[in-house]
Every structure is written in structure tokens, then in C-alpha cells.
Amino acid sequence: MRIYIETYGCQMNMADSEIVASILKHEGYDLVTDLNKADIIFINTCSIRDNAEQRVIKRISELDALRKKKHWLKIGILGCMAERMQDSLIKTHNVDLVVGPDSYRDIPRLLSSQGEGCGDLISTELSETETYSEIYPAKINSNGVTAFIPIMRGCENFCSYCVVPYTRGKERSRDFRTIVNEAEKLFSQGYKEVTLLGQNVNSYLWNQGEKDEVNFAKLISLVAEIDPLLRVRFSTSHPKDISQELLDTIANYDNICKFIHLPLQSGSNRILRLMNRKYTVEEYLDKINRIKRTIQNCSISTDIISGFCTESIEDHESTLNIMKEVCYDSAFMFKYSERPNTLAAKKYKDDVSDCEKTRRLEEIINLQRELSFQSNKQDIGKTFEVLIEGESKRSTDKLLGRNSQNKVILFDKKDFQPGQYVKIKVNDCTSATLFGETVS
Ligand code: 5AD
Ligand code: SF4
Numbered sequence: 158m159r160i161y162i163e164t165y166g167c168q169m170n171m172a173d174s175e176i177v178a179s180i181l182k183h184e185g186y187d188l189v190t191d192l193n194k195a196d197i198i199f200i201n202t203c204s205i206r207d208n209a210e211q212r213v214i215k216r217i218s219e220l221d222a223l224r225k226k227k228h229w230l231k232i233g234i235l236g237c238m239a240e241r242m243q244d245s246l247i248k249t250h251n252v253d254l255v256v257g258p259d260s261y262r263d264i265p266r267l268l269s270s271q272g273e274g275c276g277d278l279i280s281t282e283l284s285e286t287e288t289y290s291e292i293y294p295a296k297i298n299s300n301g302v303t304a305f306i307p308i309m310r311g312c313e314n315f316c317s318y319c320v321v322p323y324t325r326g327k328e329r330s331r332d333f334r335t336i337v338n339e340a341e342k343l344f345s346q347g348y349k350e351v352t353l354l355g356q357n358v359n360s361y362l363w364n365q366g367e368k369d370e371v372n373f374a375k376l377i378s379l380v381a382e383i384d385p386l387l388r389v390r391f392s393t394s395h396p397k398d399i400s401q402e403l404l405d406t407i408a409n410y411d412n413i414c415k416f417i418h419l420p421l422q423s424g425s426n427r428i429l430r431l432m433n434r435k436y437t438v439e440e441y442l443d444k445i446n447r448i449k450r451t452i453q454n455c456s457i458s459t460d461i462i463s464g465f466c467t468e469s470i471e472d473h474e475s476t477l478n479i480m481k482e483v484c485y486d487s488a489f490m491f492k493y494s495e496r497p498n499t500l501a502a503k504k505y506k507d508d509v510s511d512c513e514k515t516r517r518l519e520e521i522i523n524l525q526r527e528l529s530f531q532s533n534k535q536d537i538g539k540t541f542e543v544l545i546e547g548e549s550k551r552s553t554d555k556l557l558g559r560n561s562q563n564k565v566i567l568f569d570k571k572d573f574q575p576g577q578y579v580k581i582k583v584n585d586c587t588s589a590t591l592f593g594e595t596v597s
Contacts, residue, residue, distance in 0.1 A: 166203025175294030257281035424479030464514030
């Protein structure tokens with residue numbers, strides 16, 4: 158049986174697809190990169206916003222059309238939509254299998270019982286312990302240079318707009334030894350950068366109160382010590398949990414990247430309270446100041462939601478003001494999308510019109526474009542160590558790499574190869590990209 162996996166959504170989903178691939182390979186299934194050669198197509202899905210779900214629904218109907226010609230083809234839904242929509246995916250969208258984020262070890266059983274024409278079609282039990290700890294991922298579409306390592310699963314923050322605590326369950330940390338082993342193995346295979354992943358990595362905690370207790374600051378230092386040539390990144394940090402100990406650790410290791418993603422969501426204290434974010438704008442800015450004081454040349458990115466329930470023009474303007482004050486290097490920006498059964502859906506009215514959400518989002522995006530351009534212009538004339546990830550998508554005679562600050566830099570290919578570190582002097586930029594040349 159040949160399997161094809163298509164992934165939507167966040168980095169965690171990319172990593173989960175590699176876990177699924179690994180589980181299935183061990184059971185003798187073949188992974189294929191051409192969808193037309195597959196007997197089973199898995200779609201790993203995202204529920205974070207309605208438009209993410211709509212894309213997948215559209216994709217399912219395209220694949221359903223393919224199944225009319227290839228009647229043995231099976232379609233399986235993995236990830237957050239599987240958990241949220243359960244058997245309605247089978248009843249309404251005619252898929253064959255539905256498997257939630259904590260049930261991937263169950264896929265071989267589900268597939269073999271289907272082959273016998275009986276058995277379950279759905280497995281979506283959430284777990285308090287599953288971390289797929291010992292599973293070494295089977296890489297899919299990897300560039301061979303950068304890799305993701307999930308260090309924990311789930312989230313218990315219950316931000317009022319967010320579906321993740323319902324689709325991914327309780328927060329749990331993975332055994333630190335398996336994380337370090339995975340990073341060591343990746344490095345020995347030629348990978349030069351790992352990103353430690355979790356919904357809130359700052360609350361990573363292994364074996365609380367025991368002799369071998371490890372928190373996130375300790376974990377990241379253990380990974381950084383594997384080799385100075387292995388870069389370490391992490392995502393995502395919740396502002397309420399980012400600690401001074403972590404900032405000191407980042408400052409202490411050259412190979413821990415000087416880049417922090419710190420989602421603000423809104424610059425209004427009233428909206429932050431409704432969002433259940435558990436920090437005020439003042440506390441957030443205090444964390445930003447600590448970052449700037451502790452880590453030299455640290456770039457900062459964020460997430461912003463426009464048009465959350467009851468957001469006024471004044472609230473929106475407070476968001477724009479905080480963006481200017483922090484001067485983010487980059488940002489992910491979204492329109493609020495009500496998710497069924499979340500606290501916000503139950504308690505508040507989604508009362509900002511779609512048109513007004515779009516207008517505010519455009520203002521946010523335009524401001525961020527200016528801030529990113531400003532930040533990039535300050536890099537002109539500076540020289541950075543850049544890890545080469547591959548060819549530029551736009552031009553085959555250019556290579557693409559990133560500096561420690563996570564900025565994309567393009568430069569002439571010459572004889573350089575992906576996986577090499579090079580020194581690049583920046584000579585031009587747009588709001589999204591730096592351009593430069595190699596210096597010896
Ligand atoms: N609507 C819009 N954006 C959302 N996010 C999470 N839930 C929603 C939602 N319901 C955004 C947040 C989060 C990022 C991953 O997605 O900004 O940080
Ligand atoms: Fe969602 Fe908040 Fe958890 Fe992030 S921290 S996954 S936004 S509930």
C-alpha cells in the first residue's frame with residue numbers, strides 16, 4: 158500500500174506528518190511523493206481559522222472526484238479537523254478514516270481492519286501522556302538542513318478565541334533525553350538547525366520536582382551543547398511564561414538564534430482580558446524590554462488578531478501603537494475567526510463586521526510592512542553569518558539562507574551548497590528580504 162501525506166497548518170502539523178510517516182513506514186507501507194501513485198491519501202488538517210478548514214473541505218471534494226476514477230483510493234483526515242469534526246467528516250464529506258492528533262499509533266490497526274471490510278473508521282481519543290517520544294520522524298519534503306522537533310503537545314491556556322486546547326488536549330512535555338537524542342541524530346545526518354516546537358515552549362517541564370527535572374531553559378542549553386555548528390530555534394512563546402532564565406540562556410549561547418516570536422494578539426488591555434491572555438500591555442512591554450536588554454541584536458516577531466469581539470477603533474489603534482513601540486521585525490496577522498465551542502464563541506458576540514475586520518487587518522499589515530522595511534534597512538552594510546537552506550524559488554542562480562535573526566537573505570550561488578555557513582554583507586533589501594554578497 159502506498160501512502161501520500163498532505164499537510165496544512167502550523168509547523169507542529171509538519172512534524173506530526175513526519176511522525177505518521179514514520180509509524181506507517183515501520184509497518185511496511187510505502188511513502189510516495191506523487192499523489193497519483195497513492196492508494197491512501199492522508200490530509201493533516203488545521204482548525205485554527207474557518208478559512209483553513211474551508212480549504213481542506215474543498216480539497217476533500219477534489220480528492221473525492223479522483224476516487225470516482227480510482228475506486229480503491231482511501232482518504233484519511235488527520236489533525237485538528239479530525240478532532241473537532243469527528244464522524245461528521247465521514248457522514249458529510251465521505252472520507253474513509255478520521256484520526257485525531259493523539260491517535261496516530263492507531264492508524265495501522267484502522268487501516269488493516271478496513272482492508273478486512275470491518276472495524277473502526279475513527280480514532281480521536283485525546284491522551285494525557287502521548288508524546289510520540291521515541292518515534293524518530295521520517296522526513297517528508299525536507300531540505301536536509303533545517304528540522305522541527307516537537308518537545309511537547311497540547312495547550313491549557315484556553316485563550317478565548319482559540320480552538321487548540323480542544324483539538325490538541327492537555328499540555329504534556331516529552332522526555333528530554335529523546336529530544337536531545339533526536340537532535341544529535343539529525344546533526345549526525347547533516348542537519349544544521351533544529352526548531353524546538355510547542356504551543357507554549359516556556360512551560361516545558363520534564364519530571365517536575367524530581368532529581369532529573371528539566372525546564373525549557375535547561376533543555377535548550379542541552380540541545381545547544383550538542384555542537385556549536387547546530388543552530389537552535391524555538392516556537393512559540395507565551396508572553397506570560399517567558400523567563401529571565403531563558404533570556405540569559407539565549408544570550409549565553411552563540412548557536413541559540415537571536416529571534417523570539419512573542420504573540421501580542423492585541424494592544425488593548427480590555428481586549429487582552431476578553432481574550433484570556435493573562436497579561437497586560439504593560440507586562441508585555443516589560444518582557445520586550447527585558448529581551449532587548451538581555452540579548453543583543455535579538456529580532457522579535459508577533460501574532461496579531463484584528464476585529465476580536467467588541468474591538469473598538471480605540472482598541473485597534475492601541476494595537477497599532479504597540480506595534481510601533483515594539484517595532485516588530487515581522488508578524489503574522491489574522492482576522493478574528495469565531496471557532497465553535499471556544500470561550501469567545503460561547504460568551505461574546507462576533508460583532509465587528511467582516512468588512513471592518515478586513516479594513517483593520519489591512520492597516521495592520523501596511524504598518525508591519527513599513528516596520529519590517531525599516532528594520533531591514535538598518536541591516537544594510539552589516540555582515541551576518543548565514544545558514545544556506547537551498548536555492549531561491551525565484552532565481553536558480555541565487556541561494557537562500559537565514560541569519561540568526563531569522564531574516565531571509567539572498568545572494569549569488571557561486572560554489573556554495575545548502576548546509577554551509579557563509580558570511581554575507583547586506584547591500585539591499587525589501588520589506589521581506591535582504592540581499593547581499595559573500596565576504597571572506
Ligand atoms: N481567529 C484568528 N486568529 C487566530 N489565532 C488563533 N485562533 C484564532 C482565531 N480564532 C491566531 C493567533 C495565534 C496564531 C497561531 O493564530 O494569533 O497566535
Ligand atoms: Fe491557542 Fe492560546 Fe494555546 Fe496559543 S497559547 S495554542 S493561542 S490557547
